[in-house]
Structures are given as structure tokens and as C-alpha cells.
Amino acid sequence: MNRRALRKFTNGTFVGLSLVATLTGLACLAAILWTLVSHGLSGMSGQVFREMTPPPGSQGGLLNAIYGSAVMTLLGILIGSPIGVLAGTYLAEYGRISRLSSVVRFINDILLSAPSIIIGLFVYEVIVVRMGHFSAIAGALSLAVLAIPVTLRTTEDMLNLVPIGMKDSSAALGAYPWRTTLSVLYPAARSGIVTGLLLAIARISGETAPLLFTALNNQFWSTNLNAPMANLPVVIFQFALSPYKEWQDLAWAGALIITVTILLLSISARVILAMLQAQRGA
Amino acid sequence: MHRALTFLAFGGGVTLTVAIIDQGHAAKQLLYERIFRSATLSAAILVLVILGGVALALLQGAWPAVSHFGFAFVTREIWNPVTDQFGALAPIYGTVVTSLIAMLIAVPTGFGIALFLTELCPPLLKRPIGVAVELLAAVPSIIFGIWGLFVLAPVLQRHVQPWLIANLGQLPGVGHLFKGPPYGIGILTAGIVLAIMVLPFIAATMRDVFDTVPAMLKESGYGLGATKWEVIWNVVVPHSRAGIVGGVMLGLGRALGETMAVTFVIGNAHRISSSLLAPGTTISSSIANEFTEAVGDLYTSSLIALGLLLFIITFTVIAAAQAMLRRLERRAGIGA
Numbered sequence: 001m002n003r004r005a006l007r008k009f010t011n012g013t014f015v016g017l018s019l020v021a022t023l024t025g026l027a028c029l030a031a032i033l034w035t036l037v038s039h040g041l042s043g044m045s046g047q048v049f050r051e052m053t054p055p056p057g058s059q060g061g062l063l064n065a066i067y068g069s070a071v072m073t074l075l076g077i078l079i080g081s082p083i084g085v086l087a088g089t090y091l092a093e094y095g096r097i098s099r100l101s102s103v104v105r106f107i108n109d110i111l112l113s114a115p116s117i118i119i120g121l122f123v124y125e126v127i128v129v130r131m132g133h134f135s136a137i138a139g140a141l142s143l144a145v146l147a148i149p150v151t152l153r154t155t156e157d158m159l160n161l162v163p164i165g166m167k168d169s170s171a172a173l174g175a176y177p178w179r180t181t182l183s184v185l186y187p188a189a190r191s192g193i194v195t196g197l198l199l200a201i202a203r204i205s206g207e208t209a210p211l212l213f214t215a216l217n218n219q220f221w222s223t224n225l226n227a228p229m230a231n232l233p234v235v236i237f238q239f240a241l242s243p244y245k246e247w248q249d250l251a252w253a254g255a256l257i258i259t260v261t262i263l264l265l266s267i268s269a270r271v272i273l274a275m276l277q278a279q280r281g282a
Numbered sequence: 283m284h285r286a287l288t289f290l291a292f293g294g295g296v297t298l299t300v301a302i303i304d305q306g307h308a309a310k311q312l313l314y315e316r317i318f319r320s321a322t323l324s325a326a327i328l329v330l331v332i333l334g335g336v337a338l339a340l341l342q343g344a345w346p347a348v349s350h351f352g353f354a355f356v357t358r359e360i361w362n363p364v365t366d367q368f369g370a371l372a373p374i375y376g377t378v379v380t381s382l383i384a385m386l387i388a389v390p391t392g393f394g395i396a397l398f399l400t401e402l403c404p405p406l407l408k409r410p411i412g413v414a415v416e417l418l419a420a421v422p423s424i425i426f427g428i429w430g431l432f433v434l435a436p437v438l439q440r441h442v443q444p445w446l447i448a449n450l451g452q453l454p455g456v457g458h459l460f461k462g463p464p465y466g467i468g469i470l471t472a473g474i475v476l477a478i479m480v481l482p483f484i485a486a487t488m489r490d491v492f493d494t495v496p497a498m499l500k501e502s503g504y505g506l507g508a509t510k511w512e513v514i515w516n517v518v519v520p521h522s523r524a525g526i527v528g529g530v531m532l533g534l535g536r537a538l539g540e541t542m543a544v545t546f547v548i549g550n551a552h553r554i555s556s557s558l559l560a561p562g563t564t565i566s567s568s569i570a571n572e573f574t575e576a577v578g579d580l581y582t583s584s585l586i587a588l589g590l591l592l593f594i595i596t597f598t599v600i601a602a603a604q605a606m607l608r609r610l611e612r613r614a615g616i617g618a
Contacts, residue, residue: 011509015402021394022403022411025485028478029418032429039432086325094319095326104326106604107333113532113600114593115539117566118336121589124573125339145332152329176311178318206422209541209566213573233424237542240428251428259425266420270413 033259040256043249048257053219053235056244062254064221068229069258072136072215073205075225076143080204081197084148088155093181105156112149119145120210128214136222136229139215146207147200154196158189161280191276195269202265206258208233232258340593343586346579355587361552361568363576368584370591372552376469376562377592380544381537383473383558384480388537389530391477392484397514399485400492412489419482427546430475431467435547438474439466443559462557465549470558472548476537484533491525491610492518524610531603539596541566565592 047061054060087104095101123142128134162185170180186193216228217238232254239251347355347368358369399412443464450460495518503513519526549561550571563571565588576582 007509007512011511014511014514018394018398018402021391022398024391025395025418025481026411026414028481029414029421031433032418032421032425035429035433036425083325083328086322087329090322090326094322100326104329106601106608108329109604110597110600111329111333113535113596113603114336115541115566115596117539117541117569118340118589118593118596121343121569121573121586122336122339125343125586126335148329148332176315178315179311181318202420206424208422208424209570212570216574233422233542236424236428237545240431241546255425255428259421262420262422263417266417267413270416 036252036256036259039252043251043253044256048250048253052221053230053239053250054246055219056242057246059246060250062232062235062250062257064218065230065232065235065254066257067221067223068136068215068218068231069205069233071223071225072140072143072211072229072231073201075137075140076204077147077197077201079140080144080147081151081200083144084151084196084200085155085193087148088152089159089181089185091152091156092159093177093185108149108152111145112153115209116146116207117209117212120213123210124213131226134214134216134228136215136225136227139211139229139231140225142210142214143204143207146204146210150200150203151193151196154199155189155193158192158196159185161192162188191272195272195276198265198269198272202262202269205265206233206262208237212237336593340586340590344583344590346583347587348590350580351584355584356591359552359554363572363578363581366578366580368580370565370584370588372554373563373565373568373588374591375554376472376548376564377538377566377595379469379558379562380472380476380548380564381534383470384476384537385530385534387474387477388481388484388533392481392488392529392533393526395481395485396488396492397518399489401510401514401518412486415482415485418478419486422542423479423540424542424546426475426479426543430471430543430547434475435466435471438471439464443470446559458556459558462555462559464559465561467547467549467561468559469548469555469562472544472562472564473558475543475547476540479540479543480533480536483536484529487529487532487607488522488526491522491529494525494610495521522610524606528603528607528610531599531606535596535600535603538599539566539592541570545570565589 047059048063049061049066050063051059051061052064053062087108091101091104095104119142123138123145127138127141131138166184166188167180170184171177175183211231211234215231215234217234218228218230220230222229236251236254236258239247239254242248351358351368354369356370356374358367359371360367360369361372362368395415399408399415403411443466446460447462447464451457499517499521500513503517508516544564545567548563548567550563550567551561552563552568555562569585569588569592573582573585576585
């Protein structure tokens with residue numbers, strides 16, 4: 001009887017502990033979101049979207065930083081995602097079981113978790129040093145390198161989910177693999193690939209470390225891709241650590257903008273995936 | 283006869299034309315096929331080239347520092363831009379210790395969350411809680427940084443650290459870890475922020491691994507009268523050991539390389555203190571803090587050498603993690 005009580009007690013303790021762990025994790029998310037909303041909303045105003053980043057001690061907005069982030073993220077995804085999608089296609093269609101494919105898969109998984117600051121150093125060495133100055137294009141390239149592994153992984157997974165019968169039917173009609181891929185596989189896996197793109201955008205739009213020594217920052221409005229460009233993460237970094245209240249308020253507003261954007265992107269990616277699964281199940 | 287010949291000739295001509303057109307069509311198709319195939323192949327090879335390029339670029343950038351300081355670079359604590367003396371020991375120490383603290387907190391917590399999600403959670407809550415954990419993983423690291431600096435650090439400074447100093451600071455053996463003034467920022471705070479950051483990765487990986495345990499095995503355990511915890515400890519955990527280790531290593535890889543969250547709360551001091559409450563530095567936060575301000579080739583090169591060290595460390599850890607997760611996947615594939 002004593003032994004039974006002990007077993008029940010042990011069971012209760014560990015079930016309780018795992019409940020506590022889950023609540024702790026949820027509490028952290030809630031605490032971070034609450035801080036962001038409460039601090040961010042107080043710094044938020046129409047000014048944030050209309051004016052440039054101000055000099056210390058005066059009012060201003062984040063327009064140039066928002067623009068810069070949008071441009072570099074977009075360029076990054078435009079450069080990175082085709083490479084990721086094509087490489088994913090190779091792994092799923094051409095080299096399914098080749099030796100090269102397993103090496104690429106392994107390396108890709110390493111790139112997926114590699115510290116982003118190292119990618120920043122890489123682009124700094126290869127592009128910034130050669131060009132002699134920081135530039136938006138260097139920033140976009142470092143983001144592209146970060147986008148490749150995400151799109152590669154999702155593309156391969158999604159292509160593998162396409163029923164083999166569809167591929168065989170296309171081949172039986174005499175279509176070459178490229179035709180099958182473009183006309184049958186991509187359309188069939190479209191929402192999955194889009195999900196990968198959304199996740200890649202979410203991943204790179206909040207990256208700070210690789211932009212620190214590629215795009216740097218710019219206090220003024222600039223559309224020149226060959227010059228340093230302002231961007232939200234680096235502005236947040238600089239402003240949050242400053243002693244000026246106006247800057248800190250803007251940093252919180254920027255943090256709120258970035259987080260809301262990223263959470264919306266991740267949630268829509270998840271919704272698309274859920275719809276996809278429902279469709280497949282039906 | 284004449285007619286028949288014309289007909290034959292005509293017929294043959296049509297066939298020939300069709301054959302020629304067909305050949306043109308096929309040649310074109312084949313050409314497109316070659317182009318498409320080589321495009322996908324080169325994209326796949328580009329992934330390898332990028333990783334190779336990263337290694338080469340870091341080696342090249344780090345070479346002046348490596349050749350100047352030699353192996354002593356990793357064993358010296360000194361970091362003095364004025365006299366051009368650089369050693370990586372303090373950043374290495376900070377990186378290892380903050381990651382260790384993060385793992386000590388995040389591994390049991392992530393384990394608990396994964397267990398809750400797979401074994402204990404009511405089905406209705408499984409999805410929302412799972413998504414919430416994944417959203418925590420999507421929050422960019424700079425957000426953790428400012429949250430750590432403006433919210434967590436003051437709380438630790440006011441409520442937690444004074445208690446640690448008063449109660450644990452006197453203990454023999456571990457007391458020195460909790461000595462000194464409560465700065466708020468420092469090694470311990472960085473470790474806690476890192477723990478929150480890697481928690482969702484560890485929890486999500488472990489959850490996926492636990493999900494691969496066949497229901498039959500678990501039901502057999504319950505059928506023998508085992509409690510939930512006994513099934514978890516004696517069936518689920520042994521079955522997914524490789525996956526658990528893989529998940530932990532993946533989290534460790536993240537923690538070692540994490541930059542922005544740490545940079546805000548570490549204090550950026552290039553020295554090794556015996557106290558966890560003292561400010562310190564990590565490899566990645568040294569690079570983030572000093573790189574754009576570094577003057578002189580040796581200074582810049584030393585920072586890139588730090589990057590090279592980080593690359594080697596994280597590459598090893600992540601590669602080991604992937605190898606373990608892969609082994610598990612293969613086994614699950616065979617089992618199914």
C-alpha cells in the first residue's frame with residue numbers, strides 16, 4: 001500500500017512539474033507580448049510612419065527604417081528563395097537518394113541553425129571589404145543567405161508530399177521531368193511552398209546581427225542600394241541602448257511593429273498549412 | 283499506279299515532316315530538361331559553396347590574428363585594443379557559461395512542455411499551446427534583448443539577485459558564484475534570457491520526437507498498470523533517447539551563437555569573474571558590440587577570429603545534433 005502511495009505521489013509530482021513548465025513557457029510569451037504592447041503603443045503615433053529617424057533629443061519617426069527593412073527583406077527573399085526552391089526541387093526530384101543530396105541536406109540543416117552573425121561576417125568579408133563600404137545590397141545578400149535554407153527545406157518537404165501518381169501520370173503522357181515539375185508538382189505544392197516563403201520572410205525580417213556590418217544604418221532617407229541603409233532591427237538596437245527618451249520610445253514602437261509583422265506572417269503560414277492538411281484529409 | 287505512287291510519296295512526306303517536327307520538339311524538350319536540371323543542380327551545389335565560402339572567408343579574415351597570436355589567442359584573457367593585445371578566453375568562457383545556464387534551465391522546462399503536449403494535455407488545448415510555443419520561437423532575438431534589459435534585468439536586480447547573494451553567497455563551494463553587487467545585467471541574466479529563447483526549440487523538437495513513440499508501446503505500459511510517469515520514464519524516454527539528445531544539442535547550438543539577446547544584457551566586460559552576477563562577454567556579443575568600431579587590422583581580424591571560433595564550435599555541435607536526429611529518423615522509417 002505504501003509503495004502504491006509512493007508511485008501515485010511520484011506520478012502527481014512529475015505531472016505537476018510538467019504543467020508548471022508549460023505555464024512558465026506560456027507566461028514568458030505573455031510577458032514579452034505584454035511589455036511590447038504596453039511600451040510600444042505609448043511610443044506609437046502617426047509620426048512613426050511619416051517621419052525619419054530623429055537626431056538625439058528630438059521627435060521623429062521610423063519611416064526610413066521601415067522602408068529600408070522592407071526593401072532589404074524583399075530583395076533578400078527575391079534572391080534567396082529561387083535558389084532555395086530550385087535546390088529543394090533537385091533534392092526532391094532529381095537527386096532523391098544520391099550521395100550529393102544527403103550532403104546538401106546535411107549542410108542545409110547546419111546553415112539553418114548557424115548563427116546569423118557568422119553569415120554577417122561572411123558577407124562583410126566577401127562583399128563589404130571588396131566594395132570598400134557598407135551597402136543595402138550587402139545587407140540584402142546576407143538576408144538572402146539566411147532565406148535559402150528555410151525555403152529549401154520546406155520546398156523539399158512539400159514536393160515529397162505530392163502523390164506519386166500525379167508524377168507518374170505526367171510522365172506517362174510523355175512529359176519530361178522539368179515539365180512535370182513546373183506544370184504538375186509546383187501547382188500541387190503551391191501553398192506549401194508559399195508557406196516556406198512566409199516563414200523565410202518572418203525569419204529574415206527580424207534579423208539584426210547580419211545587418212550590423214553589412215547594411216549598417218543610415219539616419220536619413222536613402223533609396224540607394226549601394227549605400228548604407230536604415231533598417232528597423234539596427235535602429236531598435238541603437239535607439240534602445242541610448243539614454244534619450246524619444247529614441248527609446250521609438251525603439252519600442254519599432255519592436256512592436258516588427259513583432260506584430262512577424263507573428264502575423266508565422267500565423268498565416270500556419271493557417272495555410274492547416275488548410276492544406278484539412279484539404280488532404282478530405 | 284501513278285496515283286498510288288503520289289499517295290505513297292505524300293504519305294511518306296507527311297511522316298517525314300512529322301518525324302522532323304517531332305525531333306525538333308524532342309530536342310527542345312531535352313534542352314529545356316538539361317537547363318532545368320542543371321539550374322536545380324547548381325542551386326543545390328551553391329548551398330555547399332556557401333558553407334565552404336563562409337569557412338574560407340572567416341579563415342582569410344582571421345589569418346592576421348591567428349598568425350600573430352598563434353594558439354595563445356584562445357588561452358589568453360587579455361583584450362586590449364590600445365596595445366593591440368587580444369585573447370579569446372573571456373568570450374569563450376562567457377559563451378560556454380551562459381549557454382550552460384541556459385541549458386540547465388531550458389532542458390528540464392522544455393522536457394516538461396514536450397511531455398505535457400504529447401502525453402498529458404487535453405486534445406482541445408494541444409494545438410493552441412503548441413502554436414503558442416512555436417510563436418515564442420518566431421519572436422526575433424532583438425525583442426528578447428530589449429525585454430531582458432528593460433524588464434527582466436530590473437526584476438532580477440531588485441528581487442532575485444539580492445536573495446541569491448544573501449542566501450547562496452555564504453555557502454561553501456558554490457558561494458563565490460553569487461558574490462558581488464547585484465548589477466541586474468551580467469552572465470546569469472544573459473543565461474536566463476538565452477534559456478527563454480532556446481526553450482521553444484527544445485520543446486518543439488522533443489515533442490516531435492515523443493510523437494514518434496508507437497502508441498502500442500505506451501498502451502502496453504498502461505495495460506501493465508503503470509502510472510503516466512512510469513510509462514513516460516520507462517517507455518517514452520528510452521525510446522526517444524537519441525532524439526532528446528539531438529534536440530538538446532540543437533538548442534545548445536542556438537544558445538552558443540545567439541547574438542542580439544545576449545548583447546543587451548551581458549554587460550560587455552572582457553574579463554572572467556568567478557561570480558555569475560558579474561558582467562561578462564560572449565563571442566557573438568563581442569563581435570556585435572565592437573566590430574563596426576574596431577580600428578586597425580589586428581583588432582578587426584581578432585574579432586573575425588572570434589567568429590571563426592564560434593563557427594567551429596557551433597558547426598560541431600549542430601552537426602552532432604543533426605547526425606543523432608537523422609539516426610532516429612532512419613530508425614523510425616524502418617520501424618514504420
